[in-house]
Amino acid sequence: MRLTAFSNYALRTLQFAALRAPARTRIDEIADAHGINRAHIVKIVHLLGREGYLETRRGRGGGFTLARPPEAISVGEILRLTEGPFELVECHHAPTNTCPLIGVCRLSKALAKALDAFLASLDAVTIADIAANRGALLARLSPESDADQAPEPSGRGAVVHHSGL
Amino acid sequence: MRLTAFSNYALRTLQFAALRAPARTRIDEIADAHGINRAHIVKIVHLLGREGYLETRRGRGGGFTLARPPEAISVGEILRLTEGPFELVECHHAPTNTCPLIGVCRLSKALAKALDAFLASLDAVTIADIAANRGALLARLSPESDADQAPEPSGRGAVVHHSGL
DNA sequence: TTAAAGATAGACGCAGGATATATCTTTTGC
């Protein structure tokens, strides 16, 4: 049982934006920080923008910021968005189900209940919560500058500082 | 987020064995019932036998039964066995972690806690629980004979009745 | 008008899991 890297990076993108607020964050910053390809974060930012979690802005000086207060975005709702339908087992998806026990199977129900417990636990956690220890996180993200946005601009393709995330 | 079919069938194998108890169950019965290849259930029965959940017996008249009372086997422990290490995100596996936030990241901790909630929910469910409504389950598994083991023997390769599971 | 930024499209690779086949060993019944 594993979450997709897509979900993981989506949450880290929001966490990063919360840390940078009220300044804007750029896609390349996050991609460089993780040492991964731009395209991943591009897709994530695009989706989160469409769904009203990020305010994106094109062009020079652009970037994105949280579209809502971080206390108003829960980890659970992001996972519901990025992880696709949560079908732990085949029989949770009626159209393709082949199990004749459907409707009377208590295993299926127990699994659904456990999934609810999982999501409920994450519904109680917000982006503000996972960005609360700002100092410690920023120290890891950009060891040289603690609380302000990195001043030096970076080119598109060249990985400049690779501070990791 | 999805469980493997392997885990799903492992639980159904135990559920089936509980329903059949104290009679023995054969691998082919379950494979035929699901309409899947023998090899899947073979691997599962072998593992569950090795780990002390099933008593297996070779040869004519062989098959397997639960090695413990069904109340003493929880769904959670089976999942821990069959699902491999539960690493929801990359950073939960220290050897391959690349995230510099490791140790201070509250997202990582929140995910671990949610996973605990998931497993705790399933630790409270036993094989006895998911086989409790015996009548309803058996009616679906073998519509013609309700409470006794199907009398007709079935050959190895030929799918005979395909009652589904 | 140029550089910096997000938006969009599409191709490709690949690991894990699902599926299948073949054969060996053990046990019982005749």
Place this chain on the structure above:
DNA sequence: GCAAAAGATATATCCTGCGTCTATCTTTAA
């Protein structure tokens, strides 16, 4: 003791979802 029935074991192959990459377009500010 032989044959049939059952689990044990090994190996091969397919396939889907996810991750990865490249290229190009559009918007915006200096």
